[in-house]
Amino acid sequence: MKRRTFIKSGMAALAQLKLGEYIYLGIGTAVGAGGVAAALAMDPPPRKTKHDYSQAKRVKSVCLNCSTVCGIEGFVIDNQVVKIRGNPLDPNMGSYMTCAKGQSGPTINNYPERLLHPLKRAGARGEGLWQRITWEEAYTEIASRIQRSIDAGHPERVALHAGRSRIDAEIKRFLGAIGSPVQLNHRALCSASKRGANYISLGDTDWESIDAERCRYFLNFGSNFYEAHQGGLHLVKRMATARFDHGAKLVTFDVRLSNTAGRSDEWHAPFPGTEGAIALAMGHVIMREGEYDRRFMEHFVNLDIDEVHDFLAPYTPEWAAQQSGIAAGDIERLALEFARQRPAAAAFTNRGTGAHYNGLNSERAVVMLNALVGSVGQPGGYCYGLEEKLSASRYPQPQPVPPKPKLRTDLEDPPEWPLANRWQEMKVGQIVYDYIRQGRAKVDVYLSYTISSPMTWPEGRSTTVEVLKDESLIPFHACSDVVYSEMAHYADLILPDATYLERWGLDTRNSLELQHFVTLRQPMVQPPGEARSYADVLFDIGRRLGPQQAKYFQFGDHEAFVRHQCANIPAGNEADGFEYMKKQGVYVDRSAPKSYEVHRRPLKPELLLNARIDEVTQVIYKTNASGKEEAIGLMIEEDGIRKAVRGFQTPSRKFELYCAELVSVATTLGITDDGLPSYIPIPAHQSLPEDRFILTSFKWNVHTQARTANQKYLTEIVHDNPMWINASTAASLGLKTGDWVELTTYRPVSGPHGDQAYKGTGEPVGSERVRIFVTQGIHPRVFAVSNSLGYLVSGRAALARQGERNNEAALGQEGYGATPERDDLSASLWWDERQGGRGNGYNVNRILPINPQPLIGNQAWFDTVCSVRKVSAEEA
Ligand SMILES: Nc1nc2c(c(=O)[nH]1)N[C@H]1C(S)=C(S)[C@@H](COP(=O)(O)OP(=O)(O)OC[C@H]3O[C@@H](n4cnc5c(=O)[nH]c(N)nc54)[C@H](O)[C@@H]3O)O[C@H]1N2
Ligand SMILES: Nc1nc2c(c(=O)[nH]1)N[C@H]1C(S)=C(S)[C@@H](COP(=O)(O)OP(=O)(O)OC[C@H]3O[C@@H](n4cnc5c(=O)[nH]c(N)nc54)[C@H](O)[C@@H]3O)O[C@H]1N2
Ligand code: SF4
Ligand SMILES: [Mo]
Numbered sequence: 001m002k003r004r005t006f007i008k009s010g011m012a013a014l015a016q017l018k019l020g021e022y023i024y025l026g027i028g029t030a031v032g033a034g035g036v037a038a039a040l041a042m043d044p045p046p047r048k049t050k051h052d053y054s055q056a057k058r059v060k061s062v063c064l065n066c067s068t069v070c071g072i073e074g075f076v077i078d079n080q081v082v083k084i085r086g087n088p089l090d091p092n093m094g095s096y097m098t099c100a101k102g103q104s105g106p107t108i109n110n111y112p113e114r115l116l117h118p119l120k121r122a123g124a125r126g127e128g129l130w131q132r133i134t135w136e137e138a139y140t141e142i143a144s145r146i147q148r149s150i151d152a153g154h155p156e157r158v159a160l161h162a163g164r165s166r167i168d169a170e171i172k173r174f175l176g177a178i179g180s181p182v183q184l185n186h187r188a189l190c191s192a193s194k195r196g197a198n199y200i201s202l203g204d205t206d207w208e209s210i211d212a213e214r215c216r217y218f219l220n221f222g223s224n225f226y227e228a229h230q231g232g233l234h235l236v237k238r239m240a241t242a243r244f245d246h247g248a249k250l251v252t253f254d255v256r257l258s259n260t261a262g263r264s265d266e267w268h269a270p271f272p273g274t275e276g277a278i279a280l281a282m283g284h285v286i287m288r289e290g291e292y293d294r295r296f297m298e299h300f301v302n303l304d305i306d307e308v309h310d311f312l313a314p315y316t317p318e319w320a321a322q323q324s325g326i327a328a329g330d331i332e333r334l335a336l337e338f339a340r341q342r343p344a345a346a347a348f349t350n351r352g353t354g355a356h357y358n359g360l361n362s363e364r365a366v367v368m369l370n371a372l373v374g375s376v377g378q379p380g381g382y383c384y385g386l387e388e389k390l391s392a393s394r395y396p397q398p399q400p401v402p403p404k405p406k407l408r409t410d411l412e413d414p415p416e417w418p419l420a421n422r423w424q425e426m427k428v429g430q431i432v433y434d435y436i437r438q439g440r441a442k443v444d445v446y447l448s449y450t451i452s453s454p455m456t457w458p459e460g461r462s463t464t465v466e467v468l469k470d471e472s473l474i475p476f477h478a479c480s481d482v483v484y485s486e487m488a489h490y491a492d493l494i495l496p497d498a499t500y501l502e503r504w505g506l507d508t509r510n511s512l513e514l515q516h517f518v519t520l521r522q523p524m525v526q527p528p529g530e531a532r533s534y535a536d537v538l539f540d541i542g543r544r545l546g547p548q549q550a551k552y553f554q555f556g557d558h559e560a561f562v563r564h565q566c567a568n569i570p571a572g573n574e575a576d577g578f579e580y581m582k583k584q585g586v587y588v589d590r591s592a593p594k595s596y597e598v599h600r601r602p603l604k605p606e607l608l609l610n611a612r613i614d615e616v617t618q619v620i621y622k623t624n625a626s627g628k629e630e631a632i633g634l635m636i637e638e639d640g641i642r643k644a645v646r647g648f649q650t651p652s653r654k655f656e657l658y659c660a661e662l663v664s665v666a667t668t669l670g671i672t673d674d675g676l677p678s679y680i681p682i683p684a685h686q687s688l689p690e691d692r693f694i695l696t697s698f699k700w701n702v703h704t705q706a707r708t709a710n711q712k713y714l715t716e717i718v719h720d721n722p723m724w725i726n727a728s729t730a731a732s733l734g735l736k737t738g739d740w741v742e743l744t745t746y747r748p749v750s751g752p753h754g755d756q757a758y759k760g761t762g763e764p765v766g767s768e769r770v771r772i773f774v775t776q777g778i779h780p781r782v783f784a785v786s787n788s789l790g791y792l793v794s795g796r797a798a799l800a801r802q803g804e805r806n807n808e809a810a811l812g813q814e815g816y817g818a819t820p821e822r823d824d825l826s827a828s829l830w831w832d833e834r835q836g837g838r839g840n841g842y843n844v845n846r847i848l849p850i851n852p853q854p855l856i857g858n859q860a861w862f863d864t865v866c867s868v869r870k871v872s873a874e875e876a
Contacts, residue, residue, distance in 0.1 A: 023119075025484055026127060026129070059074045059523075062507045063084070065707065068230055068233055069509055070087075071093045085097075090585070092512050092513070099233050108482060113710070114496070115497075135530060145444065154444065160448075161451055166521070178545070187425070188428045189430055192426040192856050194206075194353075194354045196858075197367050202649075205388060208510075209511060213238040214242065216242070216380060217337065218250045219366075221347070221366050223349060224698065250264045250265050252268070255779045256269070274323045286336075287309045291373070292339070302655065338369070361678050388508065389508070397565065398560070401552070414857070430850050431857075437466075451487060458845060480497045481496075501524045503521065503535070504535070505521035515589060515592065608620070620653075632646075633645055634647035658676055696784045703789070710795040712825065712828075715800075715840075725773070726778045726782070734870060735870060742769055746866065747765055747849045748760050748865075751854075759850070790844075801829070802826060
């Protein structure tokens with residue numbers, strides 16, 4: 001290959017790349033041929049077209065610009081999605097209102113830097129030199145490599161790593177056919193501790209569905225649901241109603257004045273990771289003052305009231321004040337305010353509580369408060385649904401369905417975190433790259449989809465990139481993406497995907513209306529160029545494998561798969577369930593009552609035939625079809641009447657304050673755990689020297705991790721992420737807004753109870769030069785950065801590097817019609833540093849240490865100890 005002659009350059013040339021041609025997409029190649037001088041001289045982009053929405057075709061579907069997955073409706077004119085609004089039929093959504101990210105979705109479709117063709121790496125991995133190839137070539141390469149692993153007796157060396165993909169059934173089918181268990185994900189980076197706490201306590205669910213419209217008191221521990229949260233939009237809508245209609249109160253504990261904290265009736269900034277102490281002390285007050293719900297506690301908590309009283313006795317507000325810095329009087333007052341609104345009161349969390357070394361325990365302490373005041377399952381309380389998943393029995397798959405792979409590996413089930421995969425697959429994704437490096441598991445084929453680990457993983461651009469670049473560790477990497485990303489940059493093959501507005505899929509979430517529902521994602525328009533939905537790509541590859549694998553993919557394409565899944569959905573006035581879903585976008589099962597007090601539902605008499613009641617525990621057991629005895633309910637006695645009720649899906653059929661399993665699992669690792677919610681002081685935070693601080697991160701309302709920075713209208717709003725520093729701290733360090741500091745981070749340290757922190761040496765991880773923003777709105781010992789910015793490779797908006805595309809003609813090709821909006825990135829990125837803007841921020845994950853919390857493995861993102869040193873602008 002004569003490199004110089006054939007190689008095109010820059011993201012903007014992607015769209016017109018011809019088969020066999022080469023393109024260079026290395027670091028700093030966002031600008032097209034015109035360059036910045038030409039760009040600065042250009043006229044402003046043409047005015048936007050005003051659309052006549054009444055002429056539009058309307059298509060119902062599901063948003064995926066974040067993991068809230070709202071039902072939406074798209075307006076399509078001339079094969080372009082010109083507007084998105086909410087689908088009010090989605091019970092969570094209930095109205096036309098989406099968030100800003102939802103509105104911005106269509107810009108991805110028309111994105112001038114969309115990946116349109118499969119690309120094959122031409123230079124060294126991570127260099128950025130690519131050649132356009134055909135899908136057939138891509139398929140042949142992937143299928144032959146997978147077949148080789150299968151034939152060698154090592155199907156587990158095929159790993160598929162997906163983020164918030166929403167095609168779990170499809171991925172499971174693909175890996176099931178191959179026989180590989182190695183389906184990796186992001187859950188331990190996200191919400192494993194929250195899910196674990198709900199499973200331990202309630203058993204029925206991983207996610208609470210607060211009955212917010214009827215709630216009178218919201219006690220929020222570290223959730224930023226006004227701008228993030230996996231269902232924030234739906235919670236906010238209902239909470240706003242509750243606050244207007246009956247003056248519901250919102251109290252927020254956040255180390256930072258988030259938009260949620262700012263809109264709360266009270267904001268309290270605790271020392272990081274002390275939420276568990278505060279919640280336990282609130283429990284102490286509630287018990288001491290007798291403000292608990294006797295009815296719920298007597299029947300449905302697996303400790304006696306006296307035992308609860310005793311275990312909470314040491315956790316006084318004064319003790320919690322010492323741990324957290326929150327005044328004892330406030331803890332006392334808030335606990336009583338909360339309890340006196342029972343049962344219309346809800347205490348809840350999100351990552352501010354969970355993403356710590358002690359996250360699982362702290363989460364449990366908060367969930368406990370709902371049990372004490374008996375708000376669990378009550379109108380206005382901490383409710384939970386019954387069916388929040390797409391079960392195969394309800395949404396059948398085409399036959400035959402491959403069996404679950406029997407193998408296991410350290411990569412997807414690391415023995416050091418025995419609870420990670422206990423209730424669902426949470427996987428401990430943050431250790432994957434380091435384990436590959438250590439040889440804990442071998443990978444032949446690495447398939448990545450909807451993740452961008454160089455940006456979003458701890459030690460992203462360090463450990464992660466080092467391993468992704470190393471061909472001896474990862475011999476082959478095929479990445480599916482919609483735009484050139486930092487993940488794609490380290491691949492061998494890039495597979496251009498359809499966006500969420502161009503593809504199929506069934507989706508659901510926990511229902512805030514407490515009734516099961518399902519939504520349909522369907523293409524509003526066809527994907528441009530050769531972009532193809534990843535589910536179809538997997539099925540296509542499956543059919544190219546041997547007959548043992550190919551037989552699972554004979555049903556056809558992804559549309560056929562989804563049609564099959566809809567077979568049991570009532571047809572309404574349509575031909576069948578699938579047609580119904582295409583029209584309505586959503587089906588709500590109103591045949592079952594709302595899931596209030598599910599634990600109190602009487603067991604049907606026929607269920608009790610041949611059942612056994614345990615004398616001591618009153619748990620009702622029954623032998624199932626396969627001869628195994630299983631708990632099905634609980635006997636309770638109320639007003640002198642004994643009755644058989646469903647209870648919770650825990651071993652005791654009660655809300656478990658005490659978890660026996662936790663004790664035994666911890667013991668196997670040599671960790672001391674008494675099975676009760678407890679407060680574990682974060683080892684690295686004890687006796688913190690004056691010049692050390694805690695570095696935390698957060699999500700902005702207009703950005704989703706590594707998903708949105710290419711969406712110009714969002715990045716125009718937030719494109720820079722200076723590090724927040726408290727005003728008094730800044731003064732003592734001699735710093736003001738706009739100054740630069742060198743930020744150094746340190747590894748965690750192990751705890752005194754036998755728990756081993758990952759590489760728990762306390763040694764430095766690395767340093768990064770960052771700009772600071774001085775504010776009153778943060779705890780004096782905490783620094784905070786947002787984590788959605790600072791791309792090194794990607795499109796022009798994400799890089800803040802404007803410049804014209806180098807070939808306008810390309811846009812006319814293959815039905816990818818040009819519109820004036822597509823010139824947007826040429827001359828309007830005013831945040832480009834070369835014209836005096838502030839640039840595109842930085843990504844701090846390179847220096848955030850891998851730090852899975854004990855037992856369950858949730859990444860302790862918000863614990864990182866750090867220090868700063870002022871540097872001059874020249875040094876920076
Ligand atoms: N410092 C810090 N880091 C964090 C967090 C934190 O709090 N602090 N939060 C963590 C959390 S909660 C999570 S869930 C993880 C998420 O981290 P990831 O799982 O990496 O999620 P995203 O950043 O959404 O992944 C985005 C990638 O998917 C691509 N993509 C978007 N749409 C599509 C599509 O339709 N098809 C395909 N094939 N690709 C698409 C994007 O272009 C991008 O490359 O990040 C974690 N990272
Ligand atoms: N706009 C937007 N929405 C999103 C996402 C997104 O990236 N952007 N991502 C989606 C995903 S994958 C997730 S997981 C959710 C996450 O939703 P959330 O968990 O609600 O959001 P986070 O920003 O991860 O963290 C919540 C808050 O924790 C605070 N915090 C940090 N450390 C501490 C601490 O020690 N104690 C306390 N009390 N608070 C602390 C932060 O300041 C932040 O405001 O959002 C989802 N929705
Ligand atoms: S909350 Fe998330 S899923 Fe819902 S509209 Fe906004 S970006 Fe889309
Ligand atoms: Mo997440």
